[in-house]
Amino acid sequence: MKIEHAYTIVTSPGRNFVTLKIVTDEGTYGIGDATLNGREMAVVAYLDEHVIPALIGRDPQRIEDIWHYLYRGAYWRRGPVTMSAIAAVDMALWDIKAKLAGMPLYQLLGGKSRERVMVYGHATGRDIESCLEEVARHVDEGYKAVRVQAGVPGIASIYGVAKKDGEPYEPADADLPAEHVWSTSKYLNHVPKLFAAVRERFGDDLHILHDVHHRLTPIEAARLGKEVEPYHLFWLEDCVPAENQEAFGLIRQHTTTPLAVGEVFNSIHDAKALIENQWIDYIRATLTHAGGITHVRRIADLAGLYHVRTGFHGPTDLSPVCLGSAIHFDTWVPNFGIQEYMPHTSATNEVFPHDYRFEDGHFIVGETPGHGVDIDEELAKQYPYKRASLPVNRLEDGTLWHW
Numbered sequence: 001m002k003i004e005h006a007y008t009i010v011t012s013p014g015r016n017f018v019t020l021k022i023v024t025d026e027g028t029y030g031i032g033d034a035t036l037n038g039r040e041m042a043v044v045a046y047l048d049e050h051v052i053p054a055l056i057g058r059d060p061q062r063i064e065d066i067w068h069y070l071y072r073g074a075y076w077r078r079g080p081v082t083m084s085a086i087a088a089v090d091m092a093l094w095d096i097k098a099k100l101a102g103m104p105l106y107q108l109l110g111g112k113s114r115e116r117v118m119v120y121g122h123a124t125g126r127d128i129e130s131c132l133e134e135v136a137r138h139v140d141e142g143y144k145a146v147r148v149q150a151g152v153p154g155i156a157s158i159y160g161v162a163k164k165d166g167e168p169y170e171p172a173d174a175d176l177p178a179e180h181v182w183s184t185s186k187y188l189n190h191v192p193k194l195f196a197a198v199r200e201r202f203g204d205d206l207h208i209l210h211d212v213h214h215r216l217t218p219i220e221a222a223r224l225g226k227e228v229e230p231y232h233l234f235w236l237e238d239c240v241p242a243e244n245q246e247a248f249g250l251i252r253q254h255t256t257t258p259l260a261v262g263e264v265f266n267s268i269h270d271a272k273a274l275i276e277n278q279w280i281d282y283i284r285a286t287l288t289h290a291g292g293i294t295h296v297r298r299i300a301d302l303a304g305l306y307h308v309r310t311g312f313h314g315p316t317d318l319s320p321v322c323l324g325s326a327i328h329f330d331t332w333v334p335n336f337g338i339q340e341y342m343p344h345t346s347a348t349n350e351v352f353p354h355d356y357r358f359e360d361g362h363f364i365v366g367e368t369p370g371h372g373v374d375i376d377e378e379l380a381k382q383y384p385y386k387r388a389s390l391p392v393n394r395l396e397d398g399t400l401w402h403w
């Protein structure tokens with residue numbers, strides 16, 4: 001069996017998605033997600049110019065060999081563009097292999113470790129009161145875990161909070177980066193009140209999560225982790241930028257609040273010290289940005305040795321192809337923690353028909369052979385690519401900060 005044909009599909013049903021389709025000479029095809037939010041066309045160029053020509057004629061069943069061919073063969077290892085391109089190939093090849101086996105992907109990985117996959121939804125509000133209303137809506141819809149993000153008095157726009165209450169949050173909201181203004185002191189003084197209010201209204205059972213989005217220094221993160229200990233967060237996410245893995249060692253010395261990190265990671269090396277030193281509790285590296293199933297499986301196995309569990313990134317800027325594959329992975333992986341879930345728009349769901357379903361705060365994996373997600377290429381053509389960028393963040397004096 002040979003790879004006969006492969007091509008990228010760019011579509012924007014509300015936001016941009018990049019999909020790689022690989023077709024074999026026997027007619028079986030697989031698809032993979034290659035979406036890198038705000039840098040989509042860089043991955044398209046990488047795939048079209050450098051990867052696809054080298055795939056034609058190869059045996060699609062040799063997933064491991066192709067992974068190493070693309071990783072080692074580039075000479076320039078790692079990086080989000082390279083690893084997203086490799087991930088798309090990998091996901092498409094696992095899709096093909098599972099279709100050939102006549103099995104849903106989770107079976108090929110090793111079978112079910114659980115019946116269903118717990119997800120966390122996003123509650124956002126301009127202020128604490130409106131955020132609580134959104135938490136209530138999620139609880140009514142069956143969610144057992146909710147990420148809470150609220151506006152901070154004195155900060156005009158902030159990560160994770162929709163422009164208008166009740167609207168879905170979309171970070172890549174401008175052609176070129178919007179400029180936000182950040183104040184660590186205003187945030188740190190305000191945010192513990194949000195968790196206190198959530199616990200007071202919803203009691204102890206609801207899992208609550210929060211994303212700091214890389215804005216603090218280690219000692220500030222330590223302060224926050226300590227102050228929110230009474231509210232028993234499921235996790236505190238991305239409390240500092242993680243290029244310096246040792247920063248988490250400092251935070252860890254000060255707090256028992258569980259720590260999650262890794263949505264921007266693309267390699268096991270980004271997480272190695274974090275995991276081996278048990279500085280974190282949840283690893284968020286995703287299939288699409290960290291080299292696909294083949295590589296993330298290695299990260300999860302390493303994590304398992306150190307009591308670190310998975311908590312995959314799952315925003316709307318990853319396509320249903322990634323989400324569907326992630327649900328198979330989550331169903332199988334022994335050290336599963338939780339799966340992030342931001343529902344896609346109905347236009348996106350129409351372009352990407354799929355067999356996973358949401359029920360009572362969990363995902364239930366489908367039984368279709370492969371990863372269970374397809375693409376309607378005719379419909380995809382109706383939504384042309386439109387450049388969209390993530391914001392930048394500045395301190396109140398104008399210093400460029402972490403967004």
Ligand SMILES: O=C(O)[C@H](O)[C@@H](O)[C@H](O)[C@H](O)CO
Pocket residue numbers: 037171211213263313314315317340390
């Ligand atoms: O926890 C999350 O879901 C993330 O922080 C996202 O909201 C990112 O900001 C987005 O994926 C950037 O493209």
Ligand SMILES: [Mg+2]
Pocket residue numbers: 211213237238263
């Ligand atoms: Mg995040």
